[in-house]
Amino acid sequence: MASASGDQATRLYHPNPELQKNAHVKSIEDYKKLYDQSINEPEVFWSKIAEQFYFKTPPTEGKFLEYNFNVNDGPVFVKWFQGATTNVCYNVLDRHVENGLGDRIAFYWEGNDPDDSSKVTYGQLLKGVCKFANVLKQHGVKKGDRVAIYMPMIPELVIAMLACARIGAMHSIVFGGFSSDSLSGRMLDAKSSILITADGVYRGTKLVNLKQISDEAVTLCKKQDFTVEKVFVVRHLGSAEASSNGDRSSPVAKRPCYSLTTDFHEGRDVWWHDVMEGASDKCEPVWLDAEDPLFMLYTSGSTGTPKGVVHSQMGYLLYAATTFKYSFDHHKDDIYWCTADIGWITGHTYVCYGPMANGATSVMFEGAPLYPDESRCWQIVDKYNVSILYTAPTLIRTLMKYGEAPVKKYSRKSLRVLATVGEPINPEAWLFYYNVIGDARCSISDTFWQTETGGHTLTPLPGATPMKPGSATFPFFGIAPAVVNEKGEELEGVCEGYLVFKQPWPGVMRTVYGDHERYESTYFRQFPGYYKTGDGCKRDEDGYYWITGRIDDMFNVSGHLLSTAEIESSLIEHSKIAEAAAVAYPHPTKGEACYAFVTLIEGAEFNDKLILELKKQVRSKIGPFAAPEVIHNAPGLPKTRSGKIMRRVLRKIAVNDHDLGDVSTMADSTVVDILFENRPKELRA
Numbered sequence: 142m143a144s145a146s147g148d149q150a151t152r153l154y155h156p157n158p159e160l161q162k163n164a165h166v167k168s169i170e171d172y173k174k175l176y177d178q179s180i181n182e183p184e185v186f187w188s189k190i191a192e193q194f195y196f197k198t199p200p201t202e203g204k205f206l207e208y209n210f211n212v213n214d215g216p217v218f219v220k221w222f223q224g225a226t227t228n229v230c231y232n233v234l235d236r237h238v239e240n241g242l243g244d245r246i247a248f249y250w251e252g253n254d255p256d257d258s259s260k261v262t263y264g265q266l267l268k269g270v271c272k273f274a275n276v277l278k279q280h281g282v283k284k285g286d287r288v289a290i291y292m293p294m295i296p297e298l299v300i301a302m303l304a305c306a307r308i309g310a311m312h313s314i315v316f317g318g319f320s321s322d323s324l325s326g327r328m329l330d331a332k333s334s335i336l337i338t339a340d341g342v343y344r345g346t347k348l349v350n351l352k353q354i355s356d357e358a359v360t361l362c363k364k365q366d367f368t369v370e371k372v373f374v375v376r377h378l379g380s381a382e383a384s385s386n387g388d389r390s391s392p393v394a395k396r397p398c399y400s401l402t403t404d405f406h407e408g409r410d411v412w413w414h415d416v417m418e419g420a421s422d423k424c425e426p427v428w429l430d431a432e433d434p435l436f437m438l439y440t441s442g443s444t445g446t447p448k449g450v451v452h453s454q455m456g457y458l459l460y461a462a463t464t465f466k467y468s469f470d471h472h473k474d475d476i477y478w479c480t481a482d483i484g485w486i487t488g489h490t491y492v493c494y495g496p497m498a499n500g501a502t503s504v505m506f507e508g509a510p511l512y513p514d515e516s517r518c519w520q521i522v523d524k525y526n527v528s529i530l531y532t533a534p535t536l537i538r539t540l541m542k543y544g545e546a547p548v549k550k551y552s553r554k555s556l557r558v559l560a561t562v563g564e565p566i567n568p569e570a571w572l573f574y575y576n577v578i579g580d581a582r583c584s585i586s587d588t589f590w591q592t593e594t595g596g597h598t599l600t601p602l603p604g605a606t607p608m609k610p611g612s613a614t615f616p617f618f619g620i621a622p623a624v625v626n627e628k629g630e631e632l633e634g635v636c637e638g639y640l641v642f643k644q645p646w647p648g649v650m651r652t653v654y655g656d657h658e659r660y661e662s663t664y665f666r667q668f669p670g671y672y673k674t675g676d677g678c679k680r681d682e683d684g685y686y687w688i689t690g691r692i693d694d695m696f697n698v699s700g701h702l703l704s705t706a707e708i709e710s711s712l713i714e715h716s717k718i719a720e721a722a723a724v725a726y727p728h729p730t731k732g733e734a735c736y737a738f739v740t741l742i743e744g745a746e747f748n749d750k751l752i753l754e755l756k757k758q759v760r761s762k763i764g765p766f767a768a769p770e771v772i773h774n775a776p777g778l779p780k781t782r783s784g785k786i787m788r789r790v791l792r793k794i795a796v797n798d799h800d801l802g803d804v805s806t807m808a809d810s811t812v813v814d815i816l817f818e819n820r821p822k823e824l825r826a
C-alpha cells in the first residue's frame with residue numbers, strides 16, 4: 142500500500158462544491174456566524190432549535206441555563222430549560238407520526254446474513270414502543286427505575302430503549318460483547334432488577350448466547366443478594382415454527398432452528414412475543430422535567446469501577462438532534478448508516494436518538510463488517526443507496542488491509558458524507574477513506590467526542606469546513622474549547638496541552654450515577670472552572686485542533702476506552718499472579734491494544750498455558766474485545782521509591798525503545814534490563 146505522501150497528508154481539502162450548494166451550512170464564514178451566536182447568545186441559538194420539539198409545558202422565563210463548572214464555588218451542576226416538561230420518546234416518534242410521517246422508514250434492518258433483512262416505519266415503531274411500555278408498566282416499572290438492556294442490533298432494542306424513555310425509566314444498555322461479570326457489575330451498580338435480552342445472535346459465523354450470559358449475570362447478582370425480578374427475552378434466532386414475513390413487529394426467524402441451550406426460568410423469564418401479544422398499542426407518555434435523567438451508560442474510568450454516565454432529557458435530545466443534522470449535513474432524503482453498536486454512546490446518540498429526532502431513515506446492521514466477505518460494507522451501501530456513512534478508524538484500517546478491490550467492486554455512488562469517531566484517525570486511513578472509499582468526492586467529518594459529552598464536540602461541517610487529514614478541526618455549536626497547561630492556564634495561538642471546555646453545552650453529562658463526587662473529581666477538580674476531557678491536544682497556526690490521545694491511564698481499543706486498572710484487576714484475580722501492569726501498545730488495526738506485564742507468585746511457571754488462561758480470564762471478566770494482545774513475564778516491575786509503577790517505562794519496554802528518559806526516581810533499575818531480555822518471543826522479530 143502506498144504510504145500517505147507528505148503533500149497529501151498536509152494539504153487542505155475543500156468541500157465538494159456540489160455538496161456545498163445544498164448544505165445546511167455552506168461556508169466557513171456561515172459556520173463562524175452561527176458558532177459565534179451559539180457562544181455569545183446561547184439562549185437565542187438553542188431556543189430557536191428547541192422550537193421544533195414538543196414541550197408539554199414551556200421552559201420558565203429566565204431559567205434557560207443555570208450552572209456551576211467551578212468546584213471551588215460549590216457543587217458542579219448543569220440545568221437547561223428548567224420548568225419545561227417533555228418526553229423524548231414523544232419527540233422522536235409521535236411528533237413525526239402526527240406530522241404525517243408514520244409511513245416513513247425509520248430503519249432498514251440488515252441481518253448478519255445478506256439475505257436476512259426487513260424494515261420498520263416510524264408508525265410501526267410507535268406501536269411497538271407503546272406496547273412494550275405497557276408491558277413494562279404491567280411489570281411494575283416506573284419513572285426513575287433502571288432497566289438493563291443486553292441485546293443485539295435489532296429493532297426490538299430501539300423499541301426497548303424508547304419504551305423506557307416513554308415511561309421515564311432510565312435504560313442502562315450493556316454492549317452485547319461484554320461478559321456476564323461486566324453485565325452483573327453494571328446491574329448491581331444501577332440496581333437494575335429488570336433485564337431485557339435476546340436468545341442469541343450470530344456475528345459472522347460466531348454465535349453469542351446472550352441468554353446464557355444473562356443467566357450467569359443474574360446468578361452473579363443473586364450471590365450479591367440482589368434479585369433480578371424479570372428477564373424479557375426476544376426470540377431473535379427463533380425456532381422452527383416462527384416465520385419471517387419481513388415485518389419486525391412479529392417474531393422473526395429465518396435461520397436454522399436454534400433452541401436455547403439454557404433453561405427458561407418460570408416466573409422470572411418471559412418471552413417478548415408472549416407479553417407483547419395482548420398489550421395495547423396506545424400509551425400516554427409520562428411528562429418529565431427537562432432535567433430528569435433519560436439514560437445511563439457505563440464507561441471506563443482510569444481508577445475504580447466503570448462510571449454510570451447520566452444524560453438528561455431535553456438537553457441531550459437537543460444536542461443529539463442538532464449535531465446529527467449539522468455534522469453529517471443530514472437532509473430528509475438521505476439514507477444514513479452508522480456502523481456502531483447501540484451498546485456504545487455512538488449508537489445511543491447516532492443510531493437511535495439523533496437520527497430519529499430528525500425523522501431520518503437509517504440502516505441498522507447486526508452483522509460483522511467482514512462477513513461473508515470484505516466487500517460487505519459496500520454491498521450494503523449500494524443495496525440501500527447509503528449517502529451518509531459513520532464508522533471508526535479501526536474499521537477503515539482493517540478494510541485497508543484488503544486493498545482497493547473489495548471497495549471498487551461496488552459503485553458507492555450514493556455516498557456524500559463520510560464520518561469517523563473513536564480515536565484520532567491516522568492520515569493514511571483518512572486518505573483511504575477520502576480517496577478510495579469516497580472517490581475524492583465526499584466530505585469527511587472526523588468527530589471528536591466522548592460518552593460524557595453526549596454528542597460531537599469538535600467536528601468539521603461537511604459543506605463548510607476545509608479538512609485536514611487527522612484533525613477534528615473546529616468546535617461544534619455551543620462548545621468553547623481551550624488548551625490549558627499543567628497549571629490550568631489557558632494557552633493562546635499555536636500550542637499543545639490539555640483539552641478542556643469552558644462552558645456547558647446541552648448534551649454534557651449531568652452526574653455519575655450514585656456518585657456525584659466522582660463526577661466532580663474526574664471532570665472538574667484538576668482545572669476548576671473547566672470540563673476536562675482527559676485528552677491531550679494541539680492547536681495549529683490555522684486554529685485547527687488535533688487530538689493527541691489520552692493523558693491518563695486509559696487506552697483506546699478499536700475506538701473504545703478501557704482502563705489499565707480494569708484489566709489489571711482481572712489479571713490479578715488469577716491465582717498465579719502476584720502483580721500486573723497494563724499499558725497501551727500501538728496496534729496496526731485496533732489503534733491501541735493492551736500489553737500486560739505480569740509478576741508470578743513464587744514457584745509458578747510462565748508458559749503458553751498460563752498466557753492462554755490469563756487472556757481467557759480478561760475475556761470472561763470484561764469481554765472478548767478487552768483481552769491483552771501480549772503478556773510479558775515480569776519478575777519485577779519498574780517502580781518509584783514510593784512504590785508507584787512507572788508505566789511510562791513499561792510503555793517503552795513494550796515497543797522495545799531503550800531511550801527511557803529520566804529514570805532517576807526508579808527504585809531498582811536492574812528490573813528494566815531483565816524486562817528487555819524477557820521480551821516475548823513473538824515480538825523479537
Ligand code: WT7
Nearest residue numbers: 562563564565587588589590591592688701702
Ligand atoms: C475518547 C472517548 C464518542 C464515541 C466513541 C468513544 C477518543 C473519540 C475521537 C476523534 C480523536 C477521539 C478520545 C475520547 N476519541 N473520538 N475523532 N479523534 N480521539 O467514546 O469510549 O467515551 O471514548 O475516545 O480519547 O476521550 P468513549
